[in-house]
Amino acid sequence: MPLSRYCRIMAVAAALCFLPAAVLAQEFSPIKRNNNAPPKPSGPTPRIADGHPDLTGVWNGLGDNLLGVPNQIANNGLSIESESVTRDLHSGALIATFPRNTTRPLNNEQSERAATLLRRVGSNKPIYKPEYWEMVKNLDHNSNEEDPSNNCMPAGIPRAGIPSYIGQFPNYFIFIYPGQGGLIATQTMYRMIPADGRKHTPLQDLDGTYTGEGIAHWEGDTLVVDTWGFTSNTWFDQLGGYFHSENIHVTERFHRDGNTLTWTATVEDPDVLLEPWTTTPRVALLNPRPGAMLPESQPCSERDLSHIVTKEHH
């Protein structure tokens, strides 16, 4: 056999050997993206017997909410739409965008510092009464010690964001928020939310809790969850020192379009805020796997805080 023909056969054989691995990697590894724009919906929106959308499902995409995109940046208001366009979703302002000037990965310190800045660069900030401006700034500045969720406490609502699982039943919903480490190290939360037309318990009769008293109703195809009766021991966004009083009232809106779920929360707290504040819309993808399950949450055990010696934080 001529050598060149032998080489060609060997090359084809080698390629065939690696093909299954390549296909598998393509199927299960995170999709590489150069943007964090919200995912586009696809497929029909399933509906229940009464015609309302069916929100039931595991809403964590393929492992996280945006297919491997660092969505905490989008959550705080910046949409990196391409290699050259970034937009502040709240103000519409264009943010200067540049190519990465090196392929060298950032070390942990560089990456954490950059992430801290990126998470706070958006303009969508709640407007507190002036007497609380210093307090909010200082809570964020000292968030290693001050952030209530850093000690494995529940994130609370609306900080928990989009539930990873929604179970929809004729007269109630089940929301599950698995505990997590990283940006917010919190314990698992669940909510059982009636949708039977009942009214709220008077606020003064409620003991404040982490998830409050939530009651759901439909406004067209949008599920609205109206909640009050909270403890003041939480912050109402993922970062920023956004404390609140027990007088906080949260209105969440869930809208399903195909395989996407868009969520916003409006926070009213006349004790501390000058005006209501609404989160930047967040979009979750339905986990497409038929057998999708939520894994068990790892026990939340905080062991880092006592070793932190600087003010650097998430």
Added chain:
Amino acid sequence: MQIKTVVLTIFMLVAVTASAVQSVSAQGNAALDRAKVLRAAGDALGMIRWSDIGAGGTRLPAIDIANTMEFVGSGTSYSSGQTFKTDYHVTLGYNPPAMRVEMNRTGGGAPQHVIQTVRENFAWNESEIGAGLVAGKGTATPATAALRERLLQLWTLPYGVVKAALVAGEKTTVSSENGSTVITFPLNGQLAGLTVRATLDAKNFVTKVEVKPDNAALANLAFETEYSGYADHGEILTDIQSPGRIVQKQGGRTVLDIQIKTWESNNPYLIFPVPPNVKTVANSR
């Protein structure tokens, strides 16, 4: 004969392609230089960053991450014919463009405490931080005449220079003068008619910013500012470099000389809501 023809054709194609590439490259040089200089200035300040934390498969581009900042310093300022010892406290943001300068002045008669604020098209003075937003909590006094001067203070800070030069696009020029790189660009909006000339040092830090009016009507806005002693002056380290000293001159006279104590660049919670009475006055103009 056939081979010669093929070789000749290939040669001609290569020559034409090389010529075309050279031509495109020459056309792109000016823009490339401008982009490189602005990128270098932004990188020196630490304001162009990316992070892929939490997403191994994603490669996002770098973006301008400088928005809100707070700095505190002390030194001297000149006002109404007098030089004062001055404690200087500034909060600022670029999205939206806003700045609050709080000064405590002593040594020139009665002590003065002034809070001068600007946001987009609104300028006002506050009797206390956030005055005029809640009934009975201080007074906000419109200061429309000071709008341009205050916006100029924001856009002539090193970060403002890089941002505004990027916005000016092709109107921004870069040159080399006496061994230093100089960025020149026109301002726009409320600051139209003013040209900024910024000088970079060997490390690409903005060290001198000169504002030149295009016409005599804006002559009172001509000034120059020198920045030195760059470092990360924040308690929370961010790798953003900020000046350690600011010296501002107008008509040859030093009007501000401030030594910086802290400069927090970690996008802290700083907001600049416009008081209702300030909006009313501005909208009635």
